[in-house]
Amino acid sequence: MNTIGIDFGTSNTTVAWLKEGESKPSVVVYPENQGGKIPSLLLKMTNGWSAGFEADMNMQAIHYASKDDIVNIQSRFVQGLKRYLNAEAVEFYDDQEYSHLDLLIEYFKYVLDRSEANCDNAAKLVFSYPIGFQDSNIKLIHSAFERLGFHDIECIKEPLAAVYGYELENTIDEGEGILVFDYGGGTTDVCYVQKRGGNLITPIEPNGNLHCGGLDVDKALFKHFHKQILREHKVDVTEGISNLFLSRACRILKEKFSNHADTHRVPCLILSEGKSINYTLQLTRDAFNTIIYNKVCEAVRTAESVVAKARQNNYPIDKVLLIGGSSRIDLVHERLENLIPHAQICSCGTQDVAVVLGNAAKDIPRAYSECRDENEEKEEIVNEQEGQISSKEPPRKRVNVIYV
Numbered sequence: 068m069n070t071i072g073i074d075f076g077t078s079n080t081t082v083a084w085l086k087e088g089e090s091k092p093s094v095v096v097y098p099e100n101q102g103g104k105i106p107s108l109l110l111k112m113t114n115g116w117s118a119g120f121e122a123d124m125n126m127q128a129i130h131y132a133s134k135d136d137i138v139n140i141q142s143r144f145v146q147g148l149k150r151y152l153n154a155e156a157v158e159f160y161d162d163q164e165y166s167h168l169d170l171l172i173e174y175f176k177y178v179l180d181r182s183e184a185n186c187d188n189a190a191k192l193v194f195s196y197p198i199g200f201q202d203s204n205i206k207l208i209h210s211a212f213e214r215l216g217f218h219d220i221e222c223i224k225e226p227l228a229a230v231y232g233y234e235l236e237n238t239i240d241e242g243e244g245i246l247v248f249d250y251g252g253g254t255t256d257v258c259y260v261q262k263r264g265g266n267l268i269t270p271i272e273p274n275g276n277l278h279c280g281g282l283d284v285d286k287a288l289f290k291h292f293h294k295q296i297l298r299e300h301k302v303d304v305t306e307g308i309s310n311l312f313l314s315r316a317c318r319i320l321k322e323k324f325s326n327h328a329d330t331h332r333v334p335c336l337i338l339s340e341g342k343s344i345n346y347t348l349q350l351t352r353d354a355f356n357t358i359i360y361n362k363v364c365e366a367v368r369t370a371e372s373v374v375a376k377a378r379q380n381n382y383p384i385d386k387v388l389l390i391g392g393s394s395r396i397d398l399v400h401e402r403l404e405n406l407i408p409h410a411q412i413c414s415c416g417t418q419d420v421a422v423v424l425g426n427a428a429k430d431i432p433r434a435y436s437e438c439r440d441e442n443e444e445k446e447e448i449v450n451e452q453e454g455q456i457s458s459k460e461p462p463r464k465r466v467n468v469i470y471v
């Protein structure tokens with residue numbers, strides 16, 4: 068049975084495929100970007116939905132549209148759906164009602180169509196979800212894939228899938244402790260794994276922040292330039308149609324800072340009440356770091372409780388595995404180095420696809436076991452003893468327990 072893995076991200080979606088009998092999955096690559104990422108976007112057109120690359124192209128064409136068309140297109144755009152997914156919500160496009168299940172079905176239909184040539188006869192589907200994701204949202208994604216014809220569906224936590232994906236290409240030594248730090252477009256996930264007795268175990272409860280990602284870094288930059296444009300040109304971009312242009316320019320500027328130069332510039336068209344301003348966003352690295360500092364610290368704080376528990380228990384943190392597009396930000400490395408000074412911080416080249424590779428590889432036999440937080444286990448035993456005397460050792464699940 069062939070397996071398809073899907074990592075539905077706030078910004079991008081990736082797909083991988085494991086052919087029956089093979090030991091490694093492959094990431095599906097698309098000609099549009101010569102890579103594996105499909106933008107997680109939907110745009111309602113008069114003749115139906117456009118999604119992914121097409122929705123992105125239509126959005127870029129907005130720069131050449133008339134003012135009325137821009138307003139119209141903006142109101143038909145679905146971006147970052149994963150972050151505000153809600154089983155109860157309905158949205159209206161062209162006076163038609165759409166539940167979030169409807170939107171997911173439209174988007175996943177596109178993703179599966181675009182990937183079909185690579186992943187034919189995939190009978191099983193594995194998707195991933197972030198730490199703390201509501202059960203109702205996991206069910207919603209599950210239902211969308213069911214409605215698209217899949218009956219054998221499983222799911223897995225994103226940072227755990229990342230370790231599976233990492234392990235496909237890398238060896239984890241006996242005793243080695245790895246902290247997975249997944250900083251994506253909308254969420255931050257942290258998980259600790261250690262190799263013990265040949266098994267990969269997660270002895271500490273993972274931690275996640277569902278409202279902390281690259282989008283929030285973009286928003287901090289937006290706020291900065293909004294004030295600057297207001298001061299210099301007396302134009303409030305939050306009220307006009309330039310909102311989307313500036314958001315996009317802020318994202319591009321942020322991504323430029325992963326290159327070595329110390330000053331970066333991005334042009335941005337600002338339209339307001341008949342005025343058209345060719346504005347240039349410009350920052351030095353120091354100014355950039357000051358603006359995004361709080362947002363990056365918030366992401367790194369997600370790791371603090373996991374790191375503290377590892378230290379309490381004397382578990383080693385030998386390596387920090389960087390996953391997710393936002394972990395490319397230099398300041399993230401710096402803050403993580405500060406938190407865990409002796410760990411090796413690495414991206415290992417699979418930053419963008421480790422999660423989806425792990426999804427597709429979920430059924431490859433591996434020595435893996437889930438352990439609950441060892442401190443919590445001890446507390447449970449104490450509580451148990453208060454009610455009834457028990458001399459049992461804490462139950463430890465160590466052999467091939469599937470963690471979903």
Ligand SMILES: Nc1ncnc2c1ncn2[C@@H]1O[C@H](COP(=O)(O)OP(=O)(O)OP(=O)(O)O)[C@@H](O)[C@H]1O
Nearest residue numbers: 076077078079251252253254281322325391392393
């Ligand atoms: N070179 C870069 N420097 C800084 N940020 C980057 C870079 N490349 C991508 N990003 C940011 O990474 C984010 C997308 O990352 P990714 O594709 O891992 O997110 P996602 O999987 O869609 O989101 P999530 O897992 O949070 O749901 C975007 O905010 C993007 O701007």
Ligand SMILES: [Mg+2]
Nearest residue numbers: 076251252391
């Ligand atoms: Mg992600």
